[in-house]
Amino acid sequence: RKLVNAEYVLFLNPDTKIVGKVIQNTIRVLNERKDIEAVGCRVMLPNGKLDYSCHRGLPTIWNTLSYWSGLAKIFPKSKFFAGYTATYLDYHYSHEIECISGTYLLIRKKVLDKVEWWDEDYFWNGEDIEMCFRIKKLGGKIWYEAGEEILHYKGSSSGLWSTAKVGVPKETRVRSAKSAAYAMRIFIRKHWRELGPAPIIAIVWLGVWLLEKYRLAKLKVGLKYA
Structure with missing residues (x-):
């Protein structure tokens, strides 16, 4: 943390595969859009599905209840009910989003310092939501770049998902x-x-x-x- 001397910092999971020029092109987003503090990309699973954590809302109480109750699935195009899954926004197009995944998260170093990097109270999972929450609390914008993607072998560390590449x-x-x-x-x-x-x-x-x-x-x- 103290040794980082760069304008941007990229966090990238080890169980991922870079596709094309995702790094160069997301850096370009921050270069061209000074109003954006952090940017993520489309994160795809080996089965061809979107890893929803790269494109979601913050877990407010209402968003959480709507998600757990199944209302988000019943009304996927409703901003009111699908606030957490953010399925009311077309993930094929780039736009501002409340929360992206730490699987691929490019952020300005000055903003990273303001939010105090990763919250070490979290052992595993949730720290990316915490970071996005803090960015939004500062009034910062988070961007989802739909035209760039990575492949995520989700579960390779935890063993909780069938898309894992190794046994756990x-x-x-x-x-x-x-x-x-x-x-x-x-x-x-x-x-x-x-x-x-x-x-x-x-x-x-x-x-x-x-x-x-x-x-x-x-x-x-x-x-x-x-």
Whole structure:
């Protein structure tokens, strides 16, 4: 962190494959658009589907409830209900977005210093959401560049996704699942005053607990997230 002396910093997952000139072209976005603080690209999975984490909204209380209740899936084109999945925005086109993935995240160094880099309270998962939340809180713009992409072998570290390229021990998968739920709890603790009223927070807290138990049960019988 102290040794970085550059205008931009790129965070890139090790379980990814660069496609074309994605790095050069996303750098060009920041060069040409001084109003943009961070930029992500289209992140594709080996099965040809979009890794939704590269194109999503922030997990406000309403966005979270809509996502967990299935309303986001029922009304995918509604900004009101699909705020978290952001499916109301066409991912084939470039636009401003609330949250991108740490799988590929290019950011201005001066902004990175302002948001204090990665929040080390997060062990695994959630730190990219935290960073995007802080950028937006500063009034910064985050950009999704649809014309550039990378391939993500998602789950190669956690073992939680069928798109993983390598086998992962069961102990690691369980630890990763617990860490994902832990990340949700951290975000709620840090920002609940800004996210919604206390009674609703309690419902979300219960939802996190149930989701964790459900995912751990799937792992116990040898299943993965997806």
